[in-house]
Amino acid sequence: MDKHSVFKSWWLPILFALPQIALILLFFYWPAVAVMQWAFTLEPPFGGAAEFVGWANFQDVFADPFYWNSVVVSLIFSLCGTVFTIVVGLVLALAVERQLPGSGLFRFLYILPYAIAGPAAGMAFRFILSPERGLMASVNAIFPDFWNPAKYGSHALVLVIIIFAWKWAGYTFIFLLAGLQSVPRALTEAAAMDGAGPIRRAVDIQIPMLAPTLFFLLVIMMTEGFVGADTFGIVHNTTGGGPNHGTEVMVFRIVDEAFKGLNYSGASAQSIVLIGLIMVFTFIQFRFIEKRVHYK
C-alpha cells in the first residue's frame, strides 16, 4: 500500500504542519534574514535608513585584533571544556556503572549540576574560587598571586572552563552511562574472567564500544562551548569578559557589541562568521573523526 494515501487531500497535512512551519519561519529564518541584512548595512539602532556597505562590516571585524583574540579564547574554552566534560563524565560513568552500593545516589548527584543555570553557577564559583576569601585564599597567603582571576586572563579562563565543565559533566555522564549500560555484560565479564582489571576492561572494551556516543558528545560539546547559552551566561556573570579581554569568548563579544555598543551590524557580521566556523568544525568532525567511529 502506498503510504502517501493516508491523507485524501493535499492541503490537510500542510494545514497540520502549518503551525510548526510558521514558528520555524518566525523564530529561525526571519531573524537569520535580518542578521544577513544587517551584516551588509550600517543599521541605526532605532531603525531608519540603513546604507548598504558591502563587506565593510566584515573587514572591520577582521581588522580588529581583539576579534582574533576572541576567536582564540573561544577555541581554548571550547576545546578544554569539551575534553574536560567528556573525561570527567566518562570517569564518573565508569565508576557508577560498576554497580557499587550507592551508585543510584551518585548517579543522581552527578546529574544535579546540569539543572543549575549557568549564570547561577558562575556566581557561586566566583565566591568559591575568590582569590581573597575562597578556597584558594590560603594558597594565596603562602604564594601571593598564585591564583587571581581578577588580575590574570589565563586564571580567569581556567575559572570559566571549570564552571563550564562542572555544569556539563553531568550531561555527558548521563549519555556515557547509558552507552556503557548497552555494552554487553558478557564481554566485560569474559574479560574479567581472563584476568583483565577495571582499567584494562575500560580501555580495551568499554571505551571503544562507546565511540558513537563519544563522537556525538564531541560534536555537541564543541558547539555548546562555542555558541551555548551557558557559555555566555557563565562568562557574563563570572568575569564579564575580562580581565583585559582574557575571557572574551565570541558569543560574549557579539552580545556585548550588539547591545552595549549598539553595533548591530558589526555583531551580525560576527554572528555570520561564527555560524560559518561552527559549520566548518562540524564538517571536519564528520569528515575525519566519524570515519574512525564504528557503529554497531
Place this chain on the structure above:
Amino acid sequence: MKLAVIQSFLAGLLAATTLGASPAFAEKTKFEFWYGLSGDLGERVQDACKKFNDAQTDFEIVCTSQNGYDTTLQNTIAAYRAKKHPAITQIYDAGTLDLMLSGAFVPAKKLMADNGYTIDWNNYFGGIANYYATAAGELNSFPFNSSTAMFYYNVDAFQKAGIDFKPDTWEQVEEAARKLQAAGFECPMGFNFDTWPMMEQFSAIHNQPIATKGNGYEGLDAELVINKTKFVDQVKFFKKMADEKLFVVKTKQLGMDTVPSFTSQTCQMIQTSIADHGTVGKTLPEGVKWEVAMLPVWRGTERQNSLVGGASLWVMAGRPEAEYKAAAAFLNYIATPEMAEWWSTVTGYIPVTKTGFDAMKDNGFYEKAPYKGREFAIQSLTYTPTSQNTRGIRLGGFTQIRKEVSTSLEAIFMQNADVQTELDQAVERSNAVLRRFEKTYAGQKLN
C-alpha cells in the same frame, strides 16, 4: 450550577465590552514609563508614580523598572522597533546622543509648549541642562535624576592618622594617603576603573577636553584626545600611588567595589557619585564620622564645574496623541518644587532647578545631619559657567568608549601595561567607534 457560572461569565463579558465601547465613561489615559533605577532608588520612582496617580483623575502612569540604565536603552530600542515602546523612558548620560540622533522622540520644549505648559528652561542649572540640550541650548529631554562625582573621606581615620586638613588638592590626597598608610591603614584610597570620575569628571574640572570639536558638540567627526591631556598624568599619578599601595584597586571582580570598601571602612577615601550619599550614610556604622567634598584638583588649577551624571527622561515619538497630554502632565508634576524637593530628599540626587535648590537651602535641608554635604554637589556642578570642556560629552557609542578606556585602565593597573601605549590604543579603538557612528548617521546634522 454550572450554567449559572457561564451565565455570570457571559454577563461580565458583555459588561466589559460595553464598558470599553461606551464613550459615556471617562476613561483614564494610561501610559507607560520605563526606568533604569532598581533597588531602593527604583522603589522611590514607584512612589513618585503613585503620588502622580493619586494627585489627579485623568491619567494613569504605569511605571516599570528595566533593571539598569543599559538594559533600559536596549529595551527601549527593541520596543521602539516593534512599535511597542513606552511614552516616557529614562536614558542615562551615555545614551544621550543615541537618542538625539534617533529621531524617535518628541523634544521636551515642544511637548510642553504643545500641551500648554510654560516651563522656565533657564531655571535648570546650566551644567545639567546643557548635557541634554542641543548646541543651541534647546532641551531635548527632561533632567530627572542628576548627580556628579564627589570625594568621600573617613574623618575618624583622618584624625587617627593625624591629618588636620580637608583634601582639596591631589597633593593633599597623596599626603593624607601617606599618613594613613603610616598609621597602619591598609587601603588609604580605594578606586576602580570606572571612567566617570577618573576620566570624565577629572577632565571637566581641570578644563581638559575629552574629544575634539567641543567634546563632540560641534560635529560627529570628533576624535578622542585623552591620550594627550592631563588625564595621562593623572593615570600615571594613580599608577605610582597604586605601586606604593597608597591607592588600592577595589572592584566587584576582586570581591569588593569602591563604595562597599568605604562603608566597610576598608578604604578611607574614595571618589563616587553624590547619589551614593544616602547609601553611605545608611551603611556606615553609627558614629563613624565622614565627609564629602568636591573632587580634588591639582594645585594651581583653576577649577571648573564638574559634569552631570545620572539620567534624563525622554518622551518617545509614535504614541497616541492622548498620551502626550498625559506625559506632559506627569513631567510637569515631577518638576514642581514640592516633588523636586521630595525626590532629592529621598534619593540623594540633586535638585535640577535653581528654585528647587534655593527652596531646599532656605528650609535648612542641607544643615540636617544625614543630608549634610549634598550641597557640595551643586557647588561642584555650578562652580563656573559651563565651557566647551565642561558642558557635557556628546559622543556616539559612548558606552563602548567608556568600556575601551576602562579596559585600558584595567591593563595598566592590573597587568602593569604601559600607560601611554594603553591610552593610545583606547583612543584608537574609541575613534573607530566614533567613525562607525558617524557613518551610521551619515547626513544627519547635530543640532
